Amino acid sequence: SLDTTADISSPANAATEAFAHAVATVLLALLDSLPEPVIPFSLHARCAEVSSRDEAFEMLNTLPGASVNPSSTICARKIQNSDINTGDPDDSGPPRATRAEQLTVVFSRVLLRDDPEAAIPVSPLAKRRFLSFFISQF
Numbered sequence: 001s002l003d004t005t006a007d008i009s010s011p012a013n014a015a016t017e018a019f020a021h022a023v024a025t026v027l028l029a030l031l032d033s034l035p036e037p038v039i040p041f042s043l044h045a046r047c048a049e050v051s052s053r054d055e056a057f058e059m060l061n062t063l064p065g066a067s068v069n070p071s072s073t074i075c076a077r078k079i080q081n082s083d084i085n086t087g088d089p090d091d092s093g094p095p096r097a098t099r100a101e102q103l104t105v106v107f108s109r110v111l112l113r114d115d116p117e118a119a120i121p122v123s124p125l126a127k128r129r130f131l132s133f134f135i136s137q138f
Contacts, residue, residue: 028106028107028110031110031111032109032113037110037111037112037113038110038111039063039111039112040063040064041115041118043059043062043063044112044115044118044122044127046059046062047059047112047122047126047127047130048122048123048126048127048129048130049126050129050130050133052133053133055133056130056133056134057133059130100132100135101128101132103131103135104128104129104131104132104135105128107131108124108127108128108130108131111131112127112130112131
């Protein structure tokens, strides 16, 4: 199991941002290399139909056990490490909503990767909307 519940520490110096970017790049490459995305192809259409946060969390219950833990961990860690929760008025980075949108764009590409055998692919906007229910909770 990849989830060891061990705390992952990062350097506390000027290289912190570069370190976070490198970890995110490796994580995205790992997720993209999986034979099937964390959210199985067979569930993509149902995920696209979800219209509320409650429905999105109910959908988590239909995921295989091996998919639920990584999905939750990835969202929580990435959001935590992206300072999306700071709400700091002196923060010179993009606004909170913009950061959340960026995360949904990036992670929807790998967590809900297009099925090469699907006749009609799931809309990228529907994939992002589904992930936004999880990202907005943090």
